[in-house]
Amino acid sequence: MIEATALTKVYGAEPAVDGVTFSIQRGEIVGFLGPNGAGKTTTMRMLTGYLPPTAGAATVAGHDVVSGSLEVRKRVGYLPESTPLYPDMSVLEYLNFIGSLRGLSGQSLRAGVERAIESCDLGRVLGKDIGELSKGFRQRVGIAQAIVHDPDLLILDEPTSGLDPSQVVEVRALVSALGKEKTVILSTHILSEVQAVSSRVIIISSGRIVADGTMEDLRRRHAGPGGLKVTVKADESAVRRKITEVPGVSAVRTRLEDGLVRAEVDAAEDLRERVFRLAVSEGWTMLELSQTAPSLEEIFLKLTGGVS
């Protein structure tokens, strides 16, 4: 569906997107994840034909985004960042307007608009001016205009930013539902969003792709040393000393809480069995023993150079 090769966009002297290469198959839901200013929006603008790349190339459904821009635009539904809409148009007027410019007319226009209204559940607000709608509804209108022509590819730039939690859930459900039939690319700087809706994540930082794969891939590939969480009833200094001596342990942090010793153990391998045996032989009462995987947040922060 999408092939991007060394896609680069330079503003002035600063590269906003710097040699990005990826390929997206039909039917995938891909999340572009990255901190603000990482180059997500610029990448999307190049894919939609709004901005041409400075270097490199991209094709959408086999059409080059520069030389075949018109063909690309016919096949893509695009919702830009912050959902720009005309506040003084009614929802129905607006969808008809976009549909007409999408080349629909007569029966096909009616059908397209009706389908978009139904998918985005806009039936109740059709006659209202867009300016009067809540942010959640406005977002749905933005998505509706992107699907009026039933495109194969949907590109959504930060579709949930600025929404309240229940609206976020609604919009995510809508995106997931649309993703059943369409290829969807969405950008976000919120990690849980990618987890919630997309099957694959491309992490962008400072204009470069730093990771590309499914959540599981990421966890496997970028997981640093995992660790153990241990809670025992025993003497704190003894616990620290003994656990440090266990082969494979790189660091131990302990603290006393309600008379219990809570220890966090850094280790590259699964040491649950050894620690359990140790506790038994030392006669500690064990209350908790669990393996901790690094969270996706930690992986994300590590990859994007953020501070955790």
Place this chain on the structure above:
Amino acid sequence: MRHVWVIARKEIQTYFNSPVAYVFLSVFLLVAGWLFSSGLFLRGEATIAPFIQVAPLLFLFFIPAVTMRLFSEELGRGTFEILATLPVRDGEIVLGKFVSATVLLLSALAATLVFPVSLSIAGDLDGGQTFASYVGVFLLGLSYLAMGAFASSVTKREILAFIVGFLFMMVFFLAGKFTQFLPEAAARWVDFIGIDSHLDNIARGVLDSRDLVYFLTLTAFFLHLTTYSLGSRRWR
């Protein structure tokens, strides 16, 4: 061509759904009527000339007010990004917007038809000259609209679009008025560039193709520049 009409229709609705169009039309009619009638009684003859003489000055303030939002509003709100990623050419967007502004201009001119109509009732009005005058003023309006559209395409601030548009129109408005201070050779050129000489011809009732071509060229040139300016995001 269908896209042009879809965009034009939407823009016309936007104009007429808001008070902007009505305020614009009534103020225009009021000011035009006042300037026209005061000139009329000074002359004491049944002629539309006083209106034609004030039209360029009037347009200088009214046209930028009409055109300033055409693109600036879309650029400021970000709606241009959706428009530009639809399978629509930049030129079609420009033409659609221009057509909508032209409709507003035509409504304003239509409203002023009360002047010649009342004149023809009260006295002996030269129909041919009046018709030619209206053609001239309309063509002048088209050129100004194109300049205003261009001004609007270069900035996302409407006020700035107004000022830039005003300045462009001002150049063409004033050019013909300074010719007596210029050397002979330059004066001819400046006189040709300014609107005065062309409008004077038309106002006398002479519809010369050179004057028509002048206004239409000016319009086409600035519309082309507008399309170019919108496309400049691609290489800036």
